[in-house]
Amino acid sequence: MKQILPYISVGLAEGNRCIIVVEDYELFDFIEDFLGEEFDLAYEYRTSKERPGGEIITMFFPLGVAPEIIEASLANLPPAEVERVYNLNN
Secondary structure: OEEEEOOEEEEEEHHHEEEEEEOOHHHHHHHHHHHHHHHOOOOOEEEEEEEOOEEEEEEEOOOOOOHHHHHHHHOOOOHHHHHHHHOOOO
């Protein structure tokens, strides 16, 4: 896993499927909208794991989506905006 923004990591899961791990539900919702609306990138499914004060969301993308595509897309987000959204619930 490679942390590319605060609270957001990108990596590969089993079978070389690209994943994004987001450490907050509100931030996940923001990232989901951003990737879908700005780059037409939709994930196939997601999982969640409870943590103190919230949950950790993992987004699983189709096999044709490389981590570099996700990283390049998320590079358009200012870290300050990520922090702002994360701090809404934390």
